[in-house]
Amino acid sequence: MPFDTHTAQRDPAAFADRLGEQINGAAVVTMISLGHRLGLFDRLAITSPCTSQSLAEACDLNERYVSEWLAVMVTGDVLDYDASSATYRLDPGHAACLTRSASPDNLAVVAQYIPLIAGMEERLLQCFRTGTGLAYPDYPCFHQVMADDSYQTVVTALFDHILPLIPGLTDRLNEGIDVLDAGCGAGKALLALAQAFPRSRFVGYDLCLEAFEPTRARAEELGLDNLHFEQRDLRAFDEPGRYDWIASFDAIHDQAAPDALLAGIARALKPGGVYLMQDIAGSSYLENNLVHPLGPLLYSISCAHCTPISIGQGGPGLGTMWGEETARHYLHQAGFDDIQVQRLDHDPFNVYFVARR
Ligand SMILES: C[S@@+](CC[C@H](N)C(=O)[O-])C[C@H]1O[C@@H](n2cnc3c(N)ncnc32)[C@H](O)[C@@H]1O
Incomplete structure (x- = not known):
């Protein structure tokens, strides 16, 4: 039976876990797109570590929204957070995947397709x-x-x-x-x-x-x-x-x-x-x-x-x-x-x- 090999190996709990991860991933990617369009990653690459206030000021944005966005990025394991100084950091090794440059590496560009699709x-x-x-x-x-x-x-x-x-x-x-x-x-x-x-x-x-x-x-x-x-x-x-x-x-x-x-x-x-x-x-x-x-x-x-x-x-x-x-x-x-x-x-x-x- 061709279907057996494909589905029988999947235990329902593991399948539910995987779906949960995918839902979380979709949420993070939607917010990555927003961060790209607002220039937040480009700024983080220059001024990390920074507070939500300094990031918001540097990008000319509202701090309350920036702070919520940062929480998504930290819980989504995109940015690091230091609770003692309330600062956020984009790992320099990850910056190429999220910032504008003359290279094809910025996955935040591709992330934009997710909200585009969802909006339809x-x-x-x-x-x-x-x-x-x-x-x-x-x-x-x-x-x-x-x-x-x-x-x-x-x-x-x-x-x-x-x-x-x-x-x-x-x-x-x-x-x-x-x-x-x-x-x-x-x-x-x-x-x-x-x-x-x-x-x-x-x-x-x-x-x-x-x-x-x-x-x-x-x-x-x-x-x-x-x-x-x-x-x-x-x-x-x-x-x-x-x-x-x-x-x-x-x-x-x-x-x-x-x-x-x-x-x-x-x-x-x-x-x-x-x-x-x-x-x-x-x-x-x-x-x-x-x-x-x-x-x-x-x-x-x-x-x-x-x-x-x-x-x-x-x-x-x-x-x-x-x-x-x-x-x-x-x-x-x-x-x-x-x-x-x-x-x-x-x-x-x-x-x-x-x-x-
Ligand atoms: C996926 S986009 C690619 C655009 C561009 N080549 C690029 O790589 O950025 C497809 C393009 O085909 C154009 N297109 C679709 N149907 C067309 C048609 N009937 N006549 C002329 N252009 C058309 C769209 O307007 C769109 O710009």
Whole structure:
């Protein structure tokens, strides 16, 4: 009996203990997200140990709330507490996991997905009951969280790890080529590329103007004339033979028409052009994801965001965990015959498909 091995070994008391730990963990992670957004960890990394009063003053926050937040962090084993001096401390060895820096290590960025998901519960009750989907404006801060996340995983690794996935790409960017980021979101990768490679021309298309508007404004301030953003529904994308390099970062599985977009991307490449698709690491088969270290998180993001977003656009609702097998199939169907799959150490969430026609 296949189920016996999976459930019979679990004693009910141990199972209840584990659920209790998970509930506590969810509470702590929700508060970690708040601390990240309020800059509390960044301040603690500079001024630990400190009192609740001095921390609140340094962050320009109300002490009563900060004190309650600190109690969560201490009981959740995130911060240390010295009762004799009523001071709190962020262990310097743990700071990289919780503070802003030019590295991909800050897990507080990822923690933001938990309150984002939880905040959708009322809407999701309806989705489950009616089969309807949601739209980007239904999510109060999706684009901000996504931009924070992809800044860590994409922008900080762009030049040293991501561009080298495609041999010769950096040289070609230096010479001057045409580049598209399809579903660019905030477009911070494009901004970094446009600054680094002034001879190349960069285009970012996204359904949501508000996602890339701040970056477009920044590009204008910087006087960049090689970066162009445009609000586009990519279900009808068709610009044959226009680009040397097309990239998409976590932007295919929640599209209205992922198959049509991929076919459009294949057509849009010039001869010798290349497509880099970063998408979620995982299998298309649940049974292969049982020990996936991020399985519950990724399926939750799928359930609360990627699936309803695609369904809400009339799309197939592939979900975050559409998986490597389905992604390969879609790429192949779109006309890509040469597909290589690569992984990067800094980014356990994703795989990188390098695809050519
Ligand atoms: C998961 S986000 C990734 C954003 C960005 N690539 C990043 O890594 O930060 C997916 C993006 O796809 C865009 N998108 C979804 N459906 C789209 C459509 N039909 N046409 C164009 N863009 C779409 C969304 O607006 C969103 O910015």
